[in-house]
Amino acid sequence: MNADLRAMASRIRPGMRVALPVDYAGVSMAMTRPMIAHGAGDLHLICVPTGGLQVDQLVGAGLVRTVETSAVSLGEAGGAPRFNQAVKDGTIRLRDATCPAIHAGLMAAQKGSPFMPMRGLIGTDVLRHRDDWQVIDNPFAGGGDPVVLIPAIHPDVAIFHAPMADRSGNVWIGRRRELAAMAYASAETLVTVERIVEHNLLADEATAAGTLPALYVTAVAEAPRGAWPYGLWGEYATDTDELLRYARAARTAEGFAKYMAGEASA
Amino acid sequence: MTAILPRETLIFTIARLLDGVKLVAVGAASPVPAAGAMLRRALDDGRRTVRLSVLGSVEHNFFTNGSAELFDCAGQGRLDAFFLGGGQIDGQANVNLVGVGDYPQTQVRWPGSFGSAYLYFTVPKVILFREEHTPRVLVEKVDFISAPGVSPPGVYRPGGPVALLTSKGLFRFDSGRPGFTLESVHPGHDAAEIAAATGFAYETPAIVPETPLPDPATLTLLRGRVLDELAETYPAFAAEWRRDLAALAA
Structure with a gap:
């Protein structure tokens, strides 16, 4: 196992709030096994705004106490087997949300604000089960007009994968701005990249606009094909066959353990 | 008359429902709604601009501000139409995307509510699309309101x-009543079959017409340009469609 990835995983401590991106935005699958080997558990996962394979594997490995998410699935490969089993068994705490509420919570943290108001949600069971969200009457409306307040989401650490970083720790995220939102809101950000380039990403206006400055980045490690079996935008496609192989294997705890013991190969 | 595949009827129906939209978004893994939106765009070509955003597509997605931009667009009132499925849909058009049984320890867990708890409120034209038309999907009351x-x-x-569009027919929703009315049945189905397969109460007119089918020009557009466009995002679905067309011609 890559020493850099091991070192990054060792920054995660039990009980941390960990922000992870949606399956098409740049999931650092390369960090999953190092995280499991490191073994820090009782994690509170924040899916931005939904989760997939990585969430399922961390749940299956028993590292997760809480999942805050708008959805968890393996996309075309179907339901997330270990997550679904954990829900059925009642072994994880659920914080069901809706996508823009997760974005709103991160946005509040980005601004240093205590909360963000948002439309929708009134009358849903999503809202009914969230005792951390509040409903107030819009103070500018002159009576009535209920609106939901989403408290700021402050992850301890954000973890994602991107195409490239430079030697200064600037990371190119292109138009995947949710990765920046995660980093702004989080105390630490751990990034794996396809490659580290020798030129400064901020020196060229063409890459500067899509670059997350090193200010927000705690550590970077090179991990070629680090999103696999997920794809990475502009780089490679999702390996749906591998997702299906996992989905079949992880139907049982034994099958999951056997799959995870196998060598990860891209 | 040319034979028409059931999925072509669904795609054409979606295109009809989208008449007049300027911006339509399609969620991940939704080939039929995507094809319907692409057909709408093709039908309106040269007359008006229809913009389409397909989640997960590179070619059919122009957003540059991450996954929040779709919701921001909806909040700004720019998004005219969107699609929702649902593990359960009831007669009040409540949608359940979370699971069956008592939350949180549901005995069947579906992925989750995604953006439904926001988009259902902010997008003027939400089309409920679920191919499976059975009493376990179309229920009297959902177990969880996403x-x-x-x-x-x-x-x-x-x-x-x-x-609400299913593999058997099309319902209109009246938010004033509130409730569904059976608007049409697809070829090969009838009102009695739909009544038996629907778990909620709805209104049925004395005569239920058949769902309109695409004319030859529309069909040409559908099997040409739309099918080609769809193949970028949904290659497997497009290939299966082509196979069915070849079988139809044989």
């Missing part, structure tokens, strides 16, 4: 459901 079909007065609600 998104409610209607809201009480005073709740900000510019959006909501307009129709």
Whole structure:
């Protein structure tokens, strides 16, 4: 196992709030096994705004106490087997949300604000089960007009994968701005990249606009094909066959353990 | 008359429902709604601009501000139409995307509510699309409300459901009543079959017409340009469609 990835995983401590991106935005699958080997558990996962394979594997490995998410699935490969089993068994705490509420919570943290108001949600069971969200009457409306307040989401650490970083720790995220939102809101950000380039990403206006400055980045490690079996935008496609192989294997705890013991190969 | 595949009827129906939209978004893994939106765009070509955003597509997605931009667009009132499925849909158009049984320890867990708890409120034309038309999907009352079909007065609600399309037929939704009315049945199905397969009460007119089918020009567009466009995002679905067309011609 890559020493850099091991070192990054060792920054995660039990009980941390960990922000992870949606399956098409740049999931650092390369960090999953190092995280499991490191073994820090009782994690509170924040899916931005939904989760997939990585969430399922961390749940299956028993590292997760809480999942805050708008959805968890393996996309075309179907339901997330270990997550679904954990829900059925009642072994994880659920914080069901809706996508823009997760974005709103991160946005509040980005601004240093205590909360963000948002439309929708009134009358849903999503809202009914969230005792951390509040409903107030819009103070500018002159009576009535209920609106939901989403408290700021402050992850301890954000973890994602991107195409490239430079030697200064600037990371190119292109138009995947949710990765920046995660980093702004989080105390630490751990990034794996396809490659580290020798030129400064901020020196060229063409890459500067899509670059997350090193200010927000705690550590970077090179991990070629680090999103696999997920794809990475502009780089490679999702390996749906591998997702299906996992989905079949992880139907049982034994099958999951056997799959995870196998060598990860891209 | 040319034979028409059941999925072509669904795609054409979606294109009809989308008449007049300027911006339509399609969620991940939704080939039929995507094809319907692409057909709408093709039909309106040269007359008006229809913009389409397909989640997960590179070619059919122009957003540059991450996954929040779709919701921001909806909040700004720019998004005219969207699609929702649902593990359960009830007669009040409540949608359940979370699971069966008592939350949180549901015995069957579906992925989750995604953006439904927001988009159902903010997008004027939400089309409920679920191919499976059975009493276990179309239920009297959902087990969990991911998104409610209607809201009480005073709740900000510019959006909501307009129709429910299944493999058997098309319902219109009346938010004033509230409830569904059977609008048409697809070829090969009838009102009695639909009544037996639907778990909620709805209104049925004395005569239920057949769902309109695409004319030859529309069919040419559908099997040409739309099928080609769809193949970028949904290659497997497009290939299966082509196979069915070849079998139809044989």
